[in-house]
Amino acid sequence: MATERTVEAGTADNRATLAAAREDRLWEKRAAAYEETLTGLLHRQAQRDFNLRKYRVDGEEEQKLKEFYENYELPGVFETQGRLVAYASDAVMDTFNASRGAHAKVRVQSSHRAALKETAFIAQHSGRFEGVPDAETMLDAQRQLDNALEAADAATVPAKRRSIWQVRYESASTGRARD
Numbered sequence: 001m002a003t004e005r006t007v008e009a010g011t012a013d014n015r016a017t018l019a020a021a022r023e024d025r026l027w028e029k030r031a032a033a034y035e036e037t038l039t040g041l042l043h044r045q046a047q048r049d050f051n052l053r054k055y056r057v058d059g060e061e062e063q064k065l066k067e068f069y070e071n072y073e074l075p076g077v078f079e080t081q082g083r084l085v086a087y088a089s090d091a092v093m094d095t096f097n098a099s100r101g102a103h104a105k106v107r108v109q110s111s112h113r114a115a116l117k118e119t120a121f122i123a124q125h126s127g128r129f130e131g132v133p134d135a136e137t138m139l140d141a142q143r144q145l146d147n148a149l150e151a152a153d154a155a156t157v158p159a160k161r162r163s164i165w166q167v168r169y170e171s172a173s174t175g176r177a178r179d
Contacts, residue, residue, distance in 0.1 A: 026087065029083065029086070029087045030087040030088065032083065033080065033083035033084045033086070033087045033088055034084075034088070034092070036075040036079075036080040036083065036084075037080060037084050037088075037092075037096060039074065039075065040074055040075070040077070040080060041096075041099060041156055043069075043072060043074055044103055044156075045152075045153070045156050046069070047069045048103070048106060048149075048152070050065060050066075050069055051069075051110075052106075052110060052145075052149065084096060095155075098155045099152070099155040099156045101155075102148070102151045102152035102154075102155035102156070103152050103155075103156075105148045105151065105152065106145070106148045106149055106152045108148075109141070109144045109145040109147075109148040110145055110148075112141055112144070112145075113138075113141040113142060113144075113145050116133045116137065116138055116141050117138075119131065119132060119133060120132055120133055120138070
């Protein structure tokens with residue numbers, strides 16, 4: 001009888017040890033996915049701000065900044081998203097998808113505004129003014145872009161905060177302190 005209880009206690013300890021080891025492995029994967037995702041979000045936001053800013057610096061400095069953003073090595077997008085899908089909570093996934101969707105809207109609005117500006121430029125230089133966007137159309141395109149930028153920033157901040165909160169919450173619940 002005592003031997004049987006000892007075996008049962010040892011089995012329970014082994015199960016708890018294995019479960020804790022599994023949670024450690026999952027934690028490491030989850031944390032890596034969150035870190036990669038936050039890196040991508042921060043880069044996307046910084047590059048978007050750089051590309052859409054309303055001022056430019058001198059030629060050499062501008063080129064250095066452009067090269068910095070273009071040449072920055074991000075983790076593989078599909079690998080990062082795959083890890084996020086596999087290990088992130090539903091709340092983090094929802095926030096990530098909202099941020100990604102908001103960024104896509106910025107790209108659409110930016111392309112629309114750029115096309116209108118190009119149309120106006122070509123018309124001005126060719127002397128053919130048919131179909132040239134009027135001032136109200138141009139202002140509306142800028143307002144739509146500004147609204148999309150505001151929405152993208154609003155979606156990105158919660159994504160960063162939710163991921164950080166999730167990491168801290170999971171750290172507290174597993175006893176691992178990570179800040």
